[in-house]
Amino acid sequence: MRRRATISPDTTNRTAAETGLDRARKRLKPPPVPTDDRARSRLVLDTMILHLHPARIPQRTLKWTYTWGLGGLAALLVTMLVTTGVLLLTNYTPTAPDAYLSILALRSNVWFGDLLRNVHHWSANLLIVVAVLHLLRVFFTGAYRPPREVNWIFGIVMLLLILGANFTGYLLPWDQLAFWAITVGTSLISYVPFIGGWLGSLLLGGPEVSGATLLNFYALHISFVPLSLFVLMALHFWRVRKDGGLTLPRAAGEAPVEKPRRVTTIPYLIRRETVWALSWIAIILTFSVFVSAPLEGIADPNLSPNPAKAPWYFMGLQELLLHFHPFVAAIVIPSLALAGIISLPFLDHLTDHEGIWFRSGRGRSLAMLAAGCSLALSSAWIVADDLFLDWAAWLGNWPTIISNGFIPLAIAVMVLALLDLWVDKGLDGTLEERVLFLFTFLAVSLVVLTIVGIFFRGPGMELMWPWSIASGH
């Protein structure tokens, strides 16, 4: 290697005696340490915070109604889940049927055992809601577009991991609810083409949900899923910094802000984060004191409860299963949805309206219109399919995968295409408005399916009013 011969201009000012070693030593010297304890502890805390946050942030991004603190809340929930989860490990036996007995003992014999379980359960459920709301916030403010497309994908992978964590955790109490929800949920895997049967028995550790499944799920729940989640969280936070922090909120029609006013992270951001975190800890603790996590009788492989429902976050999927052949409902539609959501930032990549809720005033109206259309059409489809649509009977000669699978799917896709054509030509929509319309339509459809599945399906998965289910008929 050759020594660099050029001398930069600033070195000429230095005294001749100062060597490179002197300069390095000067740089490594710590800043003056405060003399009193209070200031010293502040310094330590502040430098720790500044590993995660930048020193200064645009004042606009503090706007409450822009982020709703959803990303921070998700991180808080993960922290709470890890803390309560590690504590729960000390009182849990991951074998069948002892797992159920250890939950019973936890509830009755362990100080605050029930409370700890409730906090873990409700935080996990809340995490799904918060993660989905965070995704919606990022979509509706256009914060997933370049340069943030990689972080959008990280976010989606994390959402899948959160669902995985919830699903694997659902089995662990080993009650009837857990057993049958996981039986129904894992049966979907058998519809994966070619490798479905093999994959299913690998995951279950046998032909049906058993003690082997419990151990597999336990291993996934406490090691693989959380570890993957931590790695992705680190990447997610790092990308937020690399992509220049949050998108700047602005009003519809307002020009982009060139040089935003900045404030220091400490105390302006930290104060808000602390208030938000403490409020939610208080809410979750209070809720968990009064509302217990569900626990039914011990798992019985010979007795399916009626109705046997999947966990609530998969009820949209289970509702789809009532209307489509399982291959279409459980494999084709979710794959298409996942592919669509991942490709969003590549399809809709113009950043002109970044930071504006619903892109513009017109966009807001279009989103409302899409939500209304979706509410009407999805509910109508569900009721019609329940009452008189009977593809399998009408097209009796065809295999049900065609008659009750691809044909209704083709009709649904056609309806979407017609709606898109209407927004495109009839309403003279731009590309981003068409994407906004379709995304809102499909998101609201998923909500409708989930709500119908949870509240409007009684014994035998019959469509009925929630109050008739509650009253027993």
Added chain:
Amino acid sequence: MNEQPIDITHSDEPAVDRRSFLKIAGIAVGALTVAELGGIGLAYLHPRTAEGDFGSVITAGAVDDFPPGSVTHVTNGRFYLTRFDDGGFLALHQRCTHLGCTVPWDQATEQFVCPCHNSQFDDAGSVLNPPAPRPLDRFAVTIDAGMVLIDTSSAIARDDFDGSQVVYA
């Protein structure tokens, strides 16, 4: 042409030079390592079978224990043993072919009715009402010295019910 008599790298023949040989060898060894570790991992995770319970050969009882025209639930074997009016036996996996719920036998209507999505099957496991995509799976039945033995190691999927699936004493 080149004056040097032996010079592999400059010959016209397409020869593998040192650099690309090492690269190819490196990739090959890497692929082998991944394949080996993957194979070991999958073999390790392969379902373990439990002896003596569901998954093994189960003795349901003597032939005469099952009257013709009856359906008996053998819970530790996860199957129903149907004996038809003509005396033939058929063992049906209790697992609904739609999403895996256990289908209870309803003696009044003489049907299996799945509590999960309302699929219905007759006493031969044939689908009376979807969404179940195929009849209930069956297990192989053998009759040995007057005893009915059911091999529950693998559920046999079928598209239709036919007489060859029924076993006679």
